[in-house]
Amino acid sequence: MPEAGAPEPIARLVQEFSKxxxxxxxxxxxxxxxxxxxxxxxxxxxxxxxxxxxxRIVFCGTCFNITxxxxxxxxxxxxxxxxxxxxxxxxxxxxVVERTGGFRGLYHVxxxxxxxxxxxxxxQLRIQELLGRVEAGDVAEVIMxxxxxxxxxxTSMYVQRLLQPLGVRVTRLARGLPSGADLEYMDDLTLSRxxxxxxxx
Amino acid sequence: MPEAGAPEPIARLVQEFSKxxxxxxxxxxxxxxxxxxxxxxxxxxxxxxxxxxxxRIVFCGTCFNITxxxxxxxxxxxxxxxxxxxxxxxxxxxxVVERTGGFRGLYHVxxxxxxxxxxxxxxQLRIQELLGRVEAGDVAEVIMxxxxxxxxxxTSMYVQRLLQPLGVRVTRLARGLPSGADLEYMDDLTLSRxxxxxxxx
Numbered sequence: 001m002p003e004a005g006a007p008e009p010i011a012r013l014v015q016e017f018s019k020x021x022x023x024x025x026x027x028x029x030x031x032x033x034x035x036x037x038x039x040x041x042x043x044x045x046x047x048x049x050x051x052x053x054x055x056r057i058v059f060c061g062t063c064f065n066i067t068x069x070x071x072x073x074x075x076x077x078x079x080x081x082x083x084x085x086x087x088x089x090x091x092x093x094x095x096v097v098e099r100t101g102g103f104r105g106l107y108h109v110x111x112x113x114x115x116x117x118x119x120x121x122x123x124q125l126r127i128q129e130l131l132g133r134v135e136a137g138d139v140a141e142v143i144m145x146x147x148x149x150x151x152x153x154x155t156s157m158y159v160q161r162l163l164q165p166l167g168v169r170v171t172r173l174a175r176g177l178p179s180g181a182d183l184e185y186m187d188d189l190t191l192s193r194x195x196x197x198x199x200x201x
Numbered sequence: 202m203p204e205a206g207a208p209e210p211i212a213r214l215v216q217e218f219s220k221x222x223x224x225x226x227x228x229x230x231x232x233x234x235x236x237x238x239x240x241x242x243x244x245x246x247x248x249x250x251x252x253x254x255x256x257r258i259v260f261c262g263t264c265f266n267i268t269x270x271x272x273x274x275x276x277x278x279x280x281x282x283x284x285x286x287x288x289x290x291x292x293x294x295x296x297v298v299e300r301t302g303g304f305r306g307l308y309h310v311x312x313x314x315x316x317x318x319x320x321x322x323x324x325q326l327r328i329q330e331l332l333g334r335v336e337a338g339d340v341a342e343v344i345m346x347x348x349x350x351x352x353x354x355x356t357s358m359y360v361q362r363l364l365q366p367l368g369v370r371v372t373r374l375a376r377g378l379p380s381g382a383d384l385e386y387m388d389d390l391t392l393s394r395x396x397x398x399x400x401x402x
Contacts, residue, residue: 049210
């Protein structure tokens with residue numbers, strides 16, 4: 001320990017915190033000193049939660065969503081429409097779609113989107129496994145719910161091309177104005193998509 | 202696990218992250234899902250760093266700064282001026298003053314500032330221990346380096362009144378304009394303090 005610096009355990013905690021996304025060196029320092037002041041049980045609970053996530057979470061062998069047991073609760077459920085599969089990029093997206101309460105089908109998590117610059121090609125995503133599910137029958141419609149970003153759109157197009165020969169219906173989430181938006185502040189692309197997809201009143 | 206919710210370990214990690222200051226529910230969720238994707242070693246390192254901070258950090262019995270061994274490196278050093286004691290609110294403040302490289306004395310960490318609303322009275326702070334250090338001799342000057350806030354100022358005044366009878370010199374950090382500031386955007390209090398403390402050019 002340098003005479004004037006922070007004790008090694010604190011410096012290390014600052015370093016570990018600053019590896020997290022959106023946490024800069026200043027925030028990391030504030031968090032580390034907060035942990036120091038906070039009750040020991042709080043630090044212990046966070047440490048255990050970190051370990052548990054890594055030890056107890058696995059991927060469902062069917063939909064590749066995160067779960068504590070494989071197959072996951074969604075894939076095993078009798079209350080879901082097995083002819084509908086919603087394809088998302090990340091496990092968090094499953095939660096977001098579930099929260100709407102408007103979807104009663106199954107999911108398929110790709111674990112990313114095509115991104116050649118970051119070295120993410122089709123073989124890094126769970127695309128083969130999706131084709132396998134569709135080939136096995138049952139699935140009547142695949143809803144592409146990737147992000148409306150360059151990478152997400154490219155992934156949708158790529159997957160759609162592979163699914164087409166299998167005779168399954170492939171749809172994607174509607175593009176348009178988000179609720180509560182202000183026309184004045186909408187970007188051109190969103191606005192042109194909303195125009196293209198205009199609906200009868 | 203509810204069929205549609207996040208698996209329990211993830212939900213718990215989200216909950217633990219959101220207990221940290223400045224981390225809302227959305228950020229906590231983002232952090233938890235990041236941990237899930239990140240290498241297992243990263244999660245393990247953060248968990249261990251959390252535990253280590255709680256297990257290996259103690260307070261120095263003299264200055265009450267955080268340290269791995271008591272007395273701390275600063276109190277034990279032969280290169281520091283033992284007649285000068287800089288009083289700060291928090292351990293992090295020691296680091297901040299050390300970083301200037303302009304102070305070669307010792308420190309005393311109060312672990313807070315007087316704050317009647319939050320129930321912080323003199324007995325919650327390391328004030329008696331400071332008086333004990335001054336009474337033991339050696340100390341010629343105490344520099345009050347509490348925050349320039351209501352609570353910090355009140356704490357300084359309170360400590361200064363207790364130190365006065367002991368015949369020690371008590372000073373505080375200068376008040377004035379911060380470097381690089383713009384007069385136009387300075388608050389009235391800072392500006393009046395800078396006027397009061399004006400210096401010969």
